[in-house]
Amino acid sequence: MHHLHATVIHNRPAARGYLSLRFSWPETSPVPKPGQFLTIRVSDSPVPLLRRPFAFSDTGDGWAEILYEKRGTATTLLGGLQQGDSLDLLGPLGNSFSPPREHRRPVLIGGGIGMGPVLYWSRILAAQGYRPLLIIGARDKGLIPDLDLPRGIDFLPATDDGSLGFHGTVVDCLVNYLENHPEAEHGNLELYSCGPNPMMRALHSWSRGQLPPAPLWVSMEQTMGCAVGACMGCVVKVHGEKPFARVCMEGPVFDSSLIDWEGVGHEYL
Amino acid sequence: MHHLHATVIHNRPAARGYLSLRFSWPETSPVPKPGQFLTIRVSDSPVPLLRRPFAFSDTGDGWAEILYEKRGTATTLLGGLQQGDSLDLLGPLGNSFSPPREHRRPVLIGGGIGMGPVLYWSRILAAQGYRPLLIIGARDKGLIPDLDLPRGIDFLPATDDGSLGFHGTVVDCLVNYLENHPEAEHGNLELYSCGPNPMMRALHSWSRGQLPPAPLWVSMEQTMGCAVGACMGCVVKVHGEKPFARVCMEGPVFDSSLIDWEGVGHEYL
Amino acid sequence: MSTFDPRVRIGSLTMTNPVGVASGTFGYGSEYEQLIDLSSLGALYTKAVTLEPRPGNNIPRIVETPAGMLNSIGLANVGSRGFTREKYPYLRDLPCSVIVNLAGSYIEDYCQTLEYLEEHAPLAGYEVNLSCPNVKCGGMALGTDPAQVAEVTRELRKRTKKPLIIKLSPNVTDITSIAKAAEEAGADAVSCINTLVGMLIDTKHKRPLLSTGTGGLSGPAILPVGLAAVYRVSQAVSIPVIGLGGIMEADHAIQYLLAGASAIQVGTANFVDPSATARILEGITDYARREGLASIQDFHQFLGRKAQL
């Protein structure tokens, strides 16, 4: 975890309302792992006050990247950054996705701004010789970026209006895929997901209903104070002896069966 | 008084730390008079919160201009404006300089950011056939803009370090001028000043010591809330039946003998 | 889109809509007449009127703070006679409800001022400022003690049938006890909040940035404090609550209405954007229509406002 000042390499539209921000990432800082995030202080002004968390969506030689959506004050300000501007960063933070066990096939399911970390994870998995199935859900095709994916990734877009790829939810898309690919048995999969809570919850319910249930990893979001484990602000409800876990420390990636999906509530996503 | 959205025509350095901001000024709005000011809401954010007041430094066909110094949050933000940007303005506000009485010779004395209104006044007076004497004081020559003054204005820069024009204060400069121009008798002058309070106070004391004292008009500053006379925030101490007068309504231009110079205190200028 | 009735009843008065302008931030109306359509205001709360004229505090009186401002105007006003002579003729003819903000140092002052105005300058109602933090003598203690608040309310109630609104200070341990005291003593409504006690120091000159040392904090910085106060008070009393503190946007005003307020006041925002009131009223109306809320009361069903009479 480093507090560093990086330089913007590019900041450009990736899809409708989404931008991709690439910035310098020093050799001397730990290489961000898929699932990890950073926080950005978007301005020196007291408004917006808090640093904002964003997941890494890619990294490369001396750079790292996030994919973000213009939502409110901070992300709108981010949208104004230009090549050469300075960025106040804290990262990499949090845990990361673990490789599939027992040679299971990785299935990565992203929705909305949850796309970033699963895209990054799919590239890393492909580079490691896995053949990830990548499902990206969106309302319509305008919300799905042009992905310059490496070979070895099976990419299935799913749109609510059918304007691109599968017509339906990501869960239906996955079900449909499994039906058409009997070899890809549920018991042989390991699922990774990042996206709106309702999507991840639906995925969890569906997955629990399968026999045997495949492991499902979910990357959670929660409004953050410190992002380093100090303030206890970013918790999610979990099953187990402690009722809460910190997204910034124990997460953002959790075993979906640990999450108390009833207690997730807050529909900010 | 109009609340309007203008467009930046230019925003460029005028001297060290000073910029001149020119913006569209609609035909339908009253033409700003010398001494009057406007307020600018420099950003939509709650920081900085309050509109900031600036005096008009010039106007022309469909435009108006201010001269400002980068001092703090708001003026630094102003410095970032570019041609074509939108400006949230309220003006023209306050009273204005009145023409000299009894064919007196107008002597205009500006210091620091108080330069703007006297420059504007000098242009208007010259256009009306007066021959204003214009004294601009500054620490050094770098703080005195390149002024493209029309004919008919006698311009005397005065610098503390002697790097341009008269070596000394504006008061000494005026005294020196009067000594060398016996025809310009104190009794035949009308003085107008805008600048740091200590400068205006010194001018007032000096002028009161002359026989007969020449009328001296001063343009005052005070932190403002509303700038339209509603909040009673921007007062200065005055002699007379009411102890305070509002800079935004009764001013900014006051007869210097009305001001309680002991009560001006606040050295923010 | 359903229809929305924006009217608000405070005692015997019906305001055309819930958006008023807060005392001390809008002068006596004339200052803003070139900038906004005064007939669009639900209510105009005047700058405080005291029995005798007051010069106000020394300068400087205003300083900006993070997302807020401090003021120490100190009830500068022309007094009840000056008000009657200079301000009343204009205010009387305004096309919106005009509420006179009353201030003083002792209960007696309030009574005399109200009596004088009832006779010589009758307007739509009174808002009683017991809580101005910028006046040394009396004012502060008055608004922080339930017994005294009850007494002043009772005394004023005897003297007027017009809407009597008690304005509450946030600088107290338990704002609900003050609100209840006002309600029991016959107030038609309470308004909250007045400014918070605050201070800034000029480190260059090593002295406070306001002449009075401390002053009153207003603006967006206090929005959460005002909302918490209105929420609590709304659950404690059943007279209408008028919410204010930091309202800059329609969303802020809607938060106050949801918290239990029946009307709101826009203060510091008038300085920042003179057209704030119009924007806010439009935003409230749009929201009500979109959400199918037919009246202001409908805003109160979600967060458990104490039932109104």
Next chain:
Amino acid sequence: MSTFDPRVRIGSLTMTNPVGVASGTFGYGSEYEQLIDLSSLGALYTKAVTLEPRPGNNIPRIVETPAGMLNSIGLANVGSRGFTREKYPYLRDLPCSVIVNLAGSYIEDYCQTLEYLEEHAPLAGYEVNLSCPNVKCGGMALGTDPAQVAEVTRELRKRTKKPLIIKLSPNVTDITSIAKAAEEAGADAVSCINTLVGMLIDTKHKRPLLSTGTGGLSGPAILPVGLAAVYRVSQAVSIPVIGLGGIMEADHAIQYLLAGASAIQVGTANFVDPSATARILEGITDYARREGLASIQDFHQFLGRKAQL
């Protein structure tokens, strides 16, 4: 440039400099060890420790406000035994003064927690949080009543010779009466302020943005409120005052010192800029040297701090 001695004495403890980190914003130190040099801190105030572990409040627990934030963490902590086991070994070895922030619902809780820690996890001193607005039962009332503050202070004083700092709530009518009660009952210092009660409402979902409804407001928005509190308290008591609330920059910290504080704490700013403390200490030092102030006491000569013992 003159020399400046940055040390601060609180009871028997000498802190190396006046810049501490506020309870609840710095965890137990380890969270920030990769980001800042902990030996540069004047003091580290731990997250509140209660007798028994507490899960804390439901989510969401944090929301941003104009120039501030609301939290309703609710004293989530591992309890006195968990603290001793999991946090103490690390804290004991830290190169800075560590003050344990104590919380509870009843006076008895505080006493038992302090006794337990005196025996099993002795650190540099205690800060007593009587004022957390996010705990329903007891906590709030405790810190707002001078008699109860005096009692808890007296009881804790009996049980420790270590520095005992009473943390004051701004949510009271008269903070100086609370401060005086703490002083008379034997506190070595008071710290102020804790968070202000605040609230925000999600107009889309028509419910509070915090699970608890109201929460605690911190950050730059409250800077003027903290300064006014410290200024008043400093003129009322002669024990050291530790100032906090909204400090983001060295200039803010200097304002607190001028207002009468002997030390300061950086809270929310740690979230925004983990290197805030270093920047602030450097700024204070530069200022003191430039202005010829030889010690923290020298900051107090300008605004009339009550003489220190």
